[in-house]
Structures are given as structure tokens and as C-alpha cells.
Amino acid sequence: MLFINIFCVAFIGFIIWWFWLYKPAVATSVGDNQAVVVKDGVYTPARVKVKAQQATTLTFLRHDQSGCSASLLIPDLEISQELALGSATLINLPPLAKGVYPFHCQMQMYKGVLIVE
Amino acid sequence: MSKSSSIQLNIIGAGCASCVGKIEAAIKGVAGVESAEMNFADRTVLVLGSPPIEQLIDAVEAAGYKATAIQAGASEAAMNEKELADQAYYHKLLRYTFVALSVGVPLMVYGLLIGEMTVSSPSEQIVWSAVGLVTLAIMAVSGKHFYVGAWKSFLNHNANMDTLIALGTGTAWLYSMVVVAVPDLLPQMARHVYFEATAMIIGLINLGLALEVKARGKTSEAIKRLIGLQAKTARVIRDGIELDIDIAQVLLGDIVKVRPGEKVPVDGVVVDGRTTIDESMLTGEPMPIKKNIDDEVVTGTLNKSGSITFTATRVGKDTALARIINMVKRAQNAKPPIGRLADMIAGYFVPAIIIIATISAMVWLNFGPQPSLVFAVVSATTVLIIACPCALGLATPMSVMVGVGKAAESGVLIRNGEALQTASKITAMVLDKTGTITEGAPKVTDIVLTDVKDFDEDTVLSLAASIERHSEHPLADAIVASAASRSLPLVDITMFNALAGKGVEADFKGQILLFGNEKLMHDSKINIDAYQAKAQQLASEAKTPIYFSVAGQLVAIIAVADPIKVDSVAAIKRLKRNGIKVIMLTGDNKSTAEAVAAMVDIDHFYAEVMPEDKAKKVADLQAEGEIVGMTGDGINDAPALALANVGFAIGTGTDVAIESADITLMRGSLHGLADAIAVSKATLANIKQNLFGAFIYNIAGIPIAAGILYPLFGVLLNPVIAGAAMAFSSLTVVSNANRLRLFKAKDH
Numbered sequence: 001m002l003f004i005n006i007f008c009v010a011f012i013g014f015i016i017w018w019f020w021l022y023k024p025a026v027a028t029s030v031g032d033n034q035a036v037v038v039k040d041g042v043y044t045p046a047r048v049k050v051k052a053q054q055a056t057t058l059t060f061l062r063h064d065q066s067g068c069s070a071s072l073l074i075p076d077l078e079i080s081q082e083l084a085l086g087s088a089t090l091i092n093l094p095p096l097a098k099g100v101y102p103f104h105c106q107m108q109m110y111k112g113v114l115i116v117e
Numbered sequence: 118m119s120k121s122s123s124i125q126l127n128i129i130g131a132g133c134a135s136c137v138g139k140i141e142a143a144i145k146g147v148a149g150v151e152s153a154e155m156n157f158a159d160r161t162v163l164v165l166g167s168p169p170i171e172q173l174i175d176a177v178e179a180a181g182y183k184a185t186a187i188q189a190g191a192s193e194a195a196m197n198e199k200e201l202a203d204q205a206y207y208h209k210l211l212r213y214t215f216v217a218l219s220v221g222v223p224l225m226v227y228g229l230l231i232g233e234m235t236v237s238s239p240s241e242q243i244v245w246s247a248v249g250l251v252t253l254a255i256m257a258v259s260g261k262h263f264y265v266g267a268w269k270s271f272l273n274h275n276a277n278m279d280t281l282i283a284l285g286t287g288t289a290w291l292y293s294m295v296v297v298a299v300p301d302l303l304p305q306m307a308r309h310v311y312f313e314a315t316a317m318i319i320g321l322i323n324l325g326l327a328l329e330v331k332a333r334g335k336t337s338e339a340i341k342r343l344i345g346l347q348a349k350t351a352r353v354i355r356d357g358i359e360l361d362i363d364i365a366q367v368l369l370g371d372i373v374k375v376r377p378g379e380k381v382p383v384d385g386v387v388v389d390g391r392t393t394i395d396e397s398m399l400t401g402e403p404m405p406i407k408k409n410i411d412d413e414v415v416t417g418t419l420n421k422s423g424s425i426t427f428t429a430t431r432v433g434k435d436t437a438l439a440r441i442i443n444m445v446k447r448a449q450n451a452k453p454p455i456g457r458l459a460d461m462i463a464g465y466f467v468p469a470i471i472i473i474a475t476i477s478a479m480v481w482l483n484f485g486p487q488p489s490l491v492f493a494v495v496s497a498t499t500v501l502i503i504a505c506p507c508a509l510g511l512a513t514p515m516s517v518m519v520g521v522g523k524a525a526e527s528g529v530l531i532r533n534g535e536a537l538q539t540a541s542k543i544t545a546m547v548l549d550k551t552g553t554i555t556e557g558a559p560k561v562t563d564i565v566l567t568d569v570k571d572f573d574e575d576t577v578l579s580l581a582a583s584i585e586r587h588s589e590h591p592l593a594d595a596i597v598a599s600a601a602s603r604s605l606p607l608v609d610i611t612m613f614n615a616l617a618g619k620g621v622e623a624d625f626k627g628q629i630l631l632f633g634n635e636k637l638m639h640d641s642k643i644n645i646d647a648y649q650a651k652a653q654q655l656a657s658e659a660k661t662p663i664y665f666s667v668a669g670q671l672v673a674i675i676a677v678a679d680p681i682k683v684d685s686v687a688a689i690k691r692l693k694r695n696g697i698k699v700i701m702l703t704g705d706n707k708s709t710a711e712a713v714a715a716m717v718d719i720d721h722f723y724a725e726v727m728p729e730d731k732a733k734k735v736a737d738l739q740a741e742g743e744i745v746g747m748t749g750d751g752i753n754d755a756p757a758l759a760l761a762n763v764g765f766a767i768g769t770g771t772d773v774a775i776e777s778a779d780i781t782l783m784r785g786s787l788h789g790l791a792d793a794i795a796v797s798k799a800t801l802a803n804i805k806q807n808l809f810g811a812f813i814y815n816i817a818g819i820p821i822a823a824g825i826l827y828p829l830f831g832v833l834l835n836p837v838i839a840g841a842a843m844a845f846s847s848l849t850v851v852s853n854a855n856r857l858r859l860f861k862a863k864d865h
């Protein structure tokens with residue numbers, strides 16, 4: 001019994017660490033011809049790096065049919081865009097100040113961040 | 118935000134990566150192309166520059182491939198494609214449901230009616246392990262998307278609805294398999310299998326998703342209607358030849374012909390012909406609008422009576438219709454502040470549920486009755502399954518989507534979620550007089566003739582207009598326009614002389630003409646005694662009386678006024694009925710202001726307000742604790758519009774200043790204000806119902822699933838029931854939002 005309790009507490013600790021505390025370090029720069037793919041519940045890459053003070057175009061390619069994945073919101077930039085299914089959707093970003101700009105779907109099931117540096 | 122000069126093409130027939138260079142080179146050869154980049158993965162080319170799309174397509178075809186233009190989701194084709202994709206997805210989900218339920222239902226019926234689903238003998242072990250494998254197949258077929266999604270999210274340190282479903286059904290299946298494989302490890306009472314729960318949950322949640330896809334389709338009806346307004350082809354005249362071409366190929370400056378009964382294909386300015394055009398689909402204005410040479414025509418409106426030709430001034434995604442569609446789409450995805458709490462919770466929801474499920478299992482294991490292991494597994498599974506982040510996440514956006522679309526249908530464009538929410542709470546509405554309550558264009562309202570012979574209305578107006586066309590006074594235009602509307606001839610006058618603060622004098626065939634106010638008449642010793650009372654009466658009706666004398670005799674009084682819009686009175690009454698304090702501001706003098714205020718039944722007004730003081734009045738009202746809406750034409754009201762809690766810009770026709778205000782009314786009528794407020798209120802009420810429902814559902818459902826009722830009543834929720842509840846909770850939210858579609862703003 002003690003063993004099971006320890007296991008459960010450890011599991012809870014793991015959940016907290018994995019979903020809330022863990023901060024992934026790697027971010028992918030998205031080149032002109034590379035799209036953020038929207039599929040199976042995730043953005044790939046989910047951490048997108050772009051250069052500061054420079055207008056950028058992000059390309060999103062949605063393969064997921066679920067309604068949730070259809071809209072992309074970048075709340076800090078007041079951007080909300082419907083993503084076309086199966087073809088690229090371009091999002092033109094204005095020159096941005098350094099910082100981290102989260103983006104997500106309407107229900108925050110898909111999550112990603114835009115890292116401007 | 119978006120560059121107007123990017124074109125995206127779909128390439129068909131590009132089978133190898135080496136095609137990329139060939140296609141790019143072909144496109145770069147077209148004049149006007151700055152760059153062309155092909156994305157081989159999705160067979161699209163992004164072209165920067167402003168080349169004609171048809172030439173791009175020709176160039177690609179010349180290179181041996183086929184190309185079609187992609188129009189950023191605003192075209193009817195894209196919408197149809199989306200519908201087809203939704204339809205296909207719906208059928209796929211239904212197939213998943215059918216497969217899962219065809220195993221789940223018989224199992225459940227067996228468990229309920231025929232026998233215990235326990236493992237107590239080697240033969241049962243064999244039978245149940247076969248059932249376990251069938252269930253695994255169901256998980257792989259009907260539930261694959263949940264498990265793949267959950268795993269990929271997990272790797273991304275993210276958790277979502279898939280995570281909960283995968284964990285819940287996975288736990289139930291794994292436990293059952295342990296029972297089947299090594300029953301002896303478990304106490305006799307705990308040897309129960311839950312394969313039916315796994316299959317039923319997967320089936321029910323797929324069914325819920327399918328119904329949700331259907332319901333979601335309805336929420337975008339308003340956009341579909343707007344997109345449907347777009348004509349598919351345009352008749353252009355190039356080099357003297359009439360051609361029917363796709364609207365995507367209409368160029369700026371093209372001469373476009375529209376016959377009666379046809380839709381205006383692009384925005385433009387009339388160069389020939391006259392007609393009336395029905396703009397109700399965009400502005401909500403029911404009366405057709407007259408169009409003459411130099412008038413603007415707007416995409417999507419319906420030509421009623423005559424043939425016109427016009428020059429295309431805005432095409433493609435720059436037309437007013439395309440901008441309206443874009444704005445409505447953007448606003449539909451925006452979130453009002455009321456949704457922020459739900460958003461924040463949704464962000465932490467799933468991991469929190471996993472923790473709660475674990476704690477629930479621990480409590481059952483440590484303190485629960487025997488077989489505690491079964492109780493632990495059932496309660497953990499049920500908690501994971503019943504929790505519905507979707508209902509929380511959907512509550513706000515679904516209502517906003519329908520509400521913003523509903524507003525657009527009555528010619529009200531709401532810019533963002535915050536405006537939507539604040540508009541529902543407005544307590545004071547500030548109205549600018551000129552152009553908002555009134556037409557904004559002074560007109561001749563009365564011509565009072567004296568008994569001097571030979572002067573009828575037409576003679577008087579013709580002479581007056583002949584003088585006034587030399588004047589720069591604001592009221593002069595009204596006189597000239599009135600003469601023009603009666604097609605009166607103008608005469609040549611001599612010795613035109615403007616007398617500051619009094620009026621004008623002129624000479625016509627040796628007779629002195631005087632046109633001006635009371636002071637001018639007194640100074641020129643013209644007897645007006647018999648008509649002063651009439652003049653005063655006109656002034657009290659918010660009209661400006663102008664005396665007209667010929668050769669020393671008063672011949673007429675012409676009254677000019679900025680007429681009150683026909684429905685201002687009714688619209689202001691609606692606002693007041695909704696408990697909103699209505700305040701009028703005007704730069705005009707007090708007596709005119711008083712007269713207008715009395716006519717439209719406004720109790721609070723401020724006259725002689727300088728444009729820069731309008732913002733101060735708004736600030737004063739806010740200091741008194743009012744939530745202030747400010748309505749103006751957006752030109753000299755900009756600071757006040759910006760300062761107000763909600764700024765309403767009144768559009769003149771469809772030439773909308775979309776970005777300038779929180780809410781844009783596409784027609785001039787003040788009914789748009791009342792409509793906007795009514796729709797906001799209804800939407801906010803709908804959001805509150807949804808949020809309340811979603812919170813209550815989760816707050817009540819999760820503890821019940823964890824077994825809080827067990828100590829009192831000895832009941833524990835069945836995981837299958839939890840699956841059904843979860844599947845239908847988000848459907849309920851979407852359906853409730855759809856109720857808004859039936860809302861009629863004009864009844865409120």
C-alpha cells in the first residue's frame with residue numbers, strides 16, 4: 001500500500017513537472033519555405049523562432065480535420081486567422097519587439113509560442 | 118497586417134521535386150512578379166508582386182502544369198471545400214462511432230442483462246482475452262486519433278481532451294487485461310473487466326464530435342451568406358469588346374457593365390448610366406439607393422432598375438465586401454474579456470484533472486471499501502472521462518461567432534470581443550447631431566411665398582440658386598442642389614456681393630436681389646413685419662429662414678434645415694426604452710439644438726460644443742460613472758470616439774471606415790445602435806449561460822465521478838454514463854450558441 005501511495009504521489013509530481021514546470025529550451029527557426037504543420041493535436045514545430053524588428057511571414061499547414069484546429073489565435077498581436085484545410089495559410093507578422101508571444105487554437109488545445117529574438 | 122500583394126497558387130501535376138525550379142522560373146517570367154517560391158510539400162506557390170492572376174496561370178500551364186488561385190478562405194469555392202471537408206470528417210466520425218458501438222452495445226447489454234463480466238475460470242479467461250483483443254482493435258480503428266493526439270501532445274508537454282480520453286479508456290482497458298491475464302493476483306471481488314466501457318466511451322465521444330461538426334457548420338452561416346453575395350463573373354469591356362470573365366481576373370481600372378438584376382461584381386465609380394441599387398444585404402437599409410455618374414457602387418449589392426458601366430476602383434480582397442468578410446471573420450474568433458477566466462482555467466485544466474483522478478484513486482485505495490482496487494480504477498477512469506475542457510473552451514467562442522455574424526446581418530460590424538461585451542453594458546449614449554441624428558446635408562425644406570405677383574416657387578428658387586452658386590456659405594449648396602433637383606435653369610447675375618454676417622446682394626437685369634437674414638432686411642429697409650412670425654415658427658422647427666427680396670419687396674422666405682433622419686425618433690425611443698440615457702452634442706446654436714432635441718425627444722443636450730470639447734463631455738459622463746457609447750461620423754469625432762467606452766462610427770452608405778471605431782454601423786440609421794446593443798446583450802447572455810453550464814457541469818460532474826456520493830448514497834458513476842455526458846456537454850454548448858441565430862435585434 002505504501003508503495004502504491006508513493007507511486008501515486010510521484011506520478012502527481014511528474015504531471016506537475018512535465019506539464020507546468022518544464023520549460024523546453026529548443027526553438028526552431030522557420031525559414032521561408034517551412035510551414036508549421038497542424039496535425040494530431042500539436043503544432044510542429046510548437047516553438048517558433050523569428051527575428052526581432054523584421055516583418056515575417058509564418059506559413060501554417062493544417063492537416064487536422066477537427067474544428068478545434070481550424071482557427072489560430074495570437075492574442076498579443078490581435079491576430080486570429082482561420083487555417084485552410086490541406087493548403088498553406090500565410091500569416092504576415094509586423095516587425096515585432098523581442099519577447100515571447102503564445103499562439104493557440106480557439107480552445108487552447110493546440111499550443112505554441114513565437115519567440116522573437 | 119496582410120500584404121495586399123501576395124498571391125497563392127495551387128499547382129496540379131507537379132510530381133517530382135525537380136518541377137519546382139521549372140514552375141518558379143515560369144512564374145518569375147511574368148511581368149510584375151517580384152518573387153515566386155514553391156512549397157513542394159503542399160504543392161503551392163507563393164507569388165509576391167502584383168501580376169494578373171490569369172497570366173500566372175497561363176505561364177504555369179505553358180510550363181506543362183495546371184494552376185488554380187487560392188483565395189485566403191474568402192471565396193465561395195474555399196467555403197464549399199471547407200463544407201465538403203467537414204462533411205467527410207462527419208461521416209468518418211460516424212463510421213468510428215458505429216464500429217465502436219457495435220462492440221460496446223452488445224457487451225454492455227450482456228453485462229446488464231445476462232451475466233457478470235468477471236473472470237473466474239480459465240475458459241472465461243480465454244473468452245475475455247478475445248474480447249480484450251477485439252476492444253484493442255476498436256481502440257486502434259475508432260480511437261486512434263485520440264491516442265496519437267494524446268501521445269504527440271504529451272511529447273510537447275501539452276495535454277488536451279485527447280489526453281483525458283486516452284488515459285481514461287487506456288486505464289479501463291489495461292486494468293481489464295491485467296484481470297484477464299493474471300486474475301490470481303487480484304482479490305476475487307476485483308476480477309471485473311471494463312472492455313464495454315472502453316468501447317462505449319470511444320463510440321459516444323466520436324458521436325459527440327460528429328454532431329459538433331454539424332452544429333459548428335451552422336455557426337458560420339452569416340459568413341457564408343456574405344461570401345454568397347459575391348458574383349462569380351463580371352462583364353468587362355476591354356478594347357471595345359464585352360467579355361465575361363472570372364471576378365478574380367478583373368483588374369483595377371477595368372470598365373465593368375452591370376445590367377438590371379445583376380450583382381455588382383467589384384467596387385467602382387459609375388461612369389455611365391443611372392440606376393437604383395439594393396444595398397440592404399450589406400447595410401440593412403431597405404430602400405434601394407439611386408446611383409448616378411460619379412456615385413460609388415459596392416461589391417455584392419444588387420442592381421435593380423437600369424444598366425450602368427463603372428470603373429473598377431477596388432478588386433479582389435480590397436473590396437468593401439471582402440474587408441467586411443475579413444473583419445467579421447476576425448471578430449468571430451475574438452474573445453470578450455468574460456471568456457478570459459474560462460481560458461485561463463482551460464490552460465491548466467487537463468493536468469489538473471489527471472491529478473484529481475490520481476488523488477481520487479488514492480483515496481479509494483486507502484480508505485475505500487473492498488474491492489477498493491475496482492473502486493479506484495472506476496473512479497479514476499470516470500473522472501478522466503467526465504471532465505470536459507471542450508465545453509469550457511467552446512462556451513465563449515461559439516456564442517461570439519454567432520453573435521458577431523448576427524450583428525453583421527443587420528449591418529453592424531463589431532471589431533472585437535471587448536467592444537461586444539462593453540456594448541451590452543452601455544448606460545449613456547452620446548449622439549453627435551449633424552450626420553448622426555440628422556442627415557448631415559442641409560436641404561431646402563420650405564418655400565414661403567409672399568403675395569408679390571409673378572413669383573412662384575420655381576422662379577424664386579431659380580433666382581436664389583443663381584445667386585448662391587457664387588457663394589461659399591454652407592447653406593448655399595442646399596439651395597443650388599434644390600434648384601438642380603427641380604431641373605430649374607440658372608440665370609446670369611451681376612454684381613455679386615457677400616455681406617458678412619447678413620447674406621448676399623446681387624443685380625439681375627437692374628433689379629437688386631437681397632438674400633439673407635433679418636438684419637439684412639432691416640438694414641435695407643425692407644418690410645418683413647407680416648412674415649416675422651412665420652420666420653420664427655420655422656426657426657423653432659430647427660430650420661434656418663432666409664429672406665429673399667427683389668427690388669425692395671420681400672418675395673419669399675426659403676427655409677433650409679438639416680433634416681432629421683426618418684427613423685431617428687423611433688431609434689432614440691428604442692435606446693431610451695432599454696434604459697439608456699441619450700445625450701446630444703452639437704456645434705450649432707442653442708435654439709437649433711433645442712428644437713432638434715425636442716423633435717427627437719432627447720432630454721439632455723449640449724449646444725455650441727467645439728469638436729475638441731466633445732471628448733471632454735464623454736470624460737465628464739464617465740466621471741459620473743456612466744458607461745459611455747459615443748456615436749459620430751468619425752471625422753471630427755475621432756478623439757471622443759476613441760475615449761468613449763464604445764465608439765460607434767456611422768457609415769455613410771457602404772463606404773465604411775472599418776478600422777476607425779469599435780463598432781461600425783453600415784447604414785446611417787440610428788436603429789443600428791439599438792440593434793448593436795441588443796445583439797451584444799443577447800450574445801453576452803448566451804455566453805453566460807454557456808459558461809455557467811460548463812462550469813456547473815465540471816464542478817458537479819468531477820466530484821460525483823470521483824465518488825463523493827458514495828459515502829452518502831452508495832452510488833458510483835458508471836464510466837459509460839460519464840462518456841455520454843462528456844460527449845453531449847460540448848454539443849449542448851454549440852447548440853445553445855446556435856439559438857442566437859433566431860434572435861431578432863429589431864424586436865428589442
